[in-house]
Amino acid sequence: MSVFLRARPTEWSWARRNGLFLANAIVFLLCFAGMVLAGWRVSEHDAVLHGQAVESLWGFLTSGDFAEATFENWESEFLQMGSYVVLTTFLFQKGSSESKSLDEDAPQDADPREHADDAGAPWPVRRGGLALVLYENSLLILFTVLFAGSVVGHVIGGAAAYNEEQVEHGAGVVSGWQYLGTSQFWFESMQNWQSEFLVITVMVVGTVWLRQRGSSQSKPVAAPHAETGD
Template identity: 90%
Template sequence: MSVLLRDRPGEWTWARRNGLFLANAIVFLLCFVGMVLAGWRVSVHDALLHRQAVESLWGFLTSGDFAEATFENWESEFLQMGSYVVLTTFLFQKGSSESKPLDDDAPQDADPREQSGEHRAPWPVRRGGVALVLYENSLLLLFAVLFVGSIVGHVIGGAAAYNEEQVEHGGAVVTGWQYLGTSQFWFESMQNWQSEFLVITVMVVATVWLRQRGSSQSKPVAAPDTQTGD
């Protein structure tokens, strides 16, 4: 076991240093493959039930139904994390490990311009100017781009799936822009958005009184309930 955890005494292996990323990436891939296979089986079942041609796996992967289902979920995740990044910048929750301290200065609030001469500082910090402005907001920018991209994918896939149903029932087809104004689009979005903010709300409040020893998301087990931050 020690061979798997360390390259040599005192040094962690690459896998150990990146274990959190690897575990989540592997679980994501397994769940994504499971979603693809299960969704295709549902598509095949529906086609047989309605005496229609069965889609190939590739046909299912390029269908509006698959794109809508995938991007609909991704957009809610990126919205959740992006908004959480913003909200935790300005708002506080007394006693929660998810909040910055109420009275003490938080390291995240330090002005990076004061560290521009530090040789170990990231390049944008040493460079300053526009590069630094973008870098100090880069986490939010990333989630914003991913959210907008997921919305676009949801609209394109959702409109395609919506139009298929419309044609089958003799209804009028819509453009992607018109699909944005349908109740269908907002139902698909809101049913995911509400669950994401529910989880965050529970997490913020639960960490005031509950603990998980060893987790970076929890305060120390012996910390008082009023301690804010981890």
């Protein structure tokens, strides 16, 4: 038994080091699976109501409705985080743990070119030039690419779903580009975008006065309300 107890910390060390990623990835997969199954049941119900053939699970996964529902949500999430990355580089909120300090230089603002010889510095920092320019903006680049890809998926899936309804009602179909100009596309987008920025607004302001002990997203519980940053 004593051997087992001594070995256990080593066995769990990888999971402990990556616990935040693992927890979020598992919850994402569970919720995504729930979305697929619930959405499939909804499509079955709608098909029965309209006297149509019930789709297979694969048919639902490749449908415009599923693509539109999935990508319009991903699009808003990537927009939220990409925008937040940019806004927190030059905007401040006094007293918020989500803001850089108003009075002190932030480590994030340090010029990486002065650390090219530091031990353990990432390769782009040591390389300099274009590699460093891309690397020092790589987080924004990532979210921009993911947002753009999600918009494309939303447009393709949304246009397919939109055209199905158009055909059912004897109206003309639209291209993906034309779908971008419809109220339907912007309603689908804005209903998600507004909620994402609402959450960020609540988080930024809430962390001025409220705390969560142990969380990296909160100031220390005893910190003054006016203290800015974490």
